[in-house]
Amino acid sequence: MAVLLREDLETWQRLNVTAFLVSGLGTHVPEVIGEPYEDADAVGYLPMFRQPVLVFESTKETLTAAHARVLSRALPRAVFTSDLFTTGNDRDNRAAVRAVPTAELDLVGLAVYGPKNAVDKVLKGARMHP
Numbered sequence: 001m002a003v004l005l006r007e008d009l010e011t012w013q014r015l016n017v018t019a020f021l022v023s024g025l026g027t028h029v030p031e032v033i034g035e036p037y038e039d040a041d042a043v044g045y046l047p048m049f050r051q052p053v054l055v056f057e058s059t060k061e062t063l064t065a066a067h068a069r070v071l072s073r074a075l076p077r078a079v080f081t082s083d084l085f086t087t088g089n090d091r092d093n094r095a096a097v098r099a100v101p102t103a104e105l106d107l108v109g110l111a112v113y114g115p116k117n118a119v120d121k122v123l124k125g126a127r128m129h130p
Contacts, residue, residue, distance in 0.1 A: 001022070001025060001032060001049065001051060001052070001053045001054065001111070001112075001113045001119075002053070002054045002055070002056060002111070002112055002113075002119050002122075002123060003017075003018050003021050003022060003053060003054070003055045003056065003109060003110070003111045004056045004057070004058055004063055004066055004109065004110045004111075004112075004123055004126050005017060005018065005055065005056070005057045005058075005108065005109050005129065006057070006058065006059070006060055006063050006107065006108045006109065007057045007058060007059060008060075009108055009109075013085065013108070014129075017080045017108055017109035018053075018055060018109070020078075020080055020084075020109075021078045021079075021080055021109050021110070021111035022049070022053055022078075022111055023078075024078030024111060025076060025078060025111050025113050026049065028076050028078075029076050029113050032049050032050055032051065032113065033047050033048070033049065033050065034047045034048060034049065034050040035047055054128070055128070055129040056123055056126040056127060056128055056129055057126065057127060057128075057129045057130075058123075058125060058126040058127065060107070062125040062126055063107050063108075063109075063110060063126075064107060065124075065125065066110055066112075066122050066123055066124070066125075066126065067079070067105070067107055067110055069121060069122045069124070070110065070112050070122045071102070073114070073118055073121070073122065075112050075113065075114040075118060075119070075122065076112070076113045076114065077110060077111060077112050077113075078110070078111040079097065079105065079107060079109070079110055079111075080107070080108055080109035080110075081096065081097055081100070081105050081106050081107055081108060082106040082107075082108050083096040083097070083099075083100070083106065084096055084097075085108075
């Protein structure tokens with residue numbers, strides 16, 4: 001599981017985009033979700049991902065190329081566009097993405113899930129987030 005962020009985002013934007021993107025993977029690929037947690041007092045907590053989420057950053061051009069590669073490999077993916085910073089709800093978010101042709105999406109983030117070698121190929125040219 002990996003997230004690729006555009007390198008020019010503000011810190012709050014990086015965190016927000018990452019949270020939104022991984023939520024999409026968790027709903028579409030349920031096997032990435034582990035079992036619920038419980039503390040010693042039997043207080044329950046929600047399950048989380050079973051594996052780490054690797055976070056990368058790149059230029060806009062590398063992100064665009066990664067998007068094309070993830071589409072060609074048909075891997076589970078989630079996108080976040082710059083337009084989503086101006087919307088305030090899920091309905092408007094979906095409408096903002098739907099209004100733009102694939103090749104013209106102003107991507108600021110991409111999440112992908114799949115075999116390590118396939119994800120590595122998608123993320124070619126990206127670097128680990130500092």
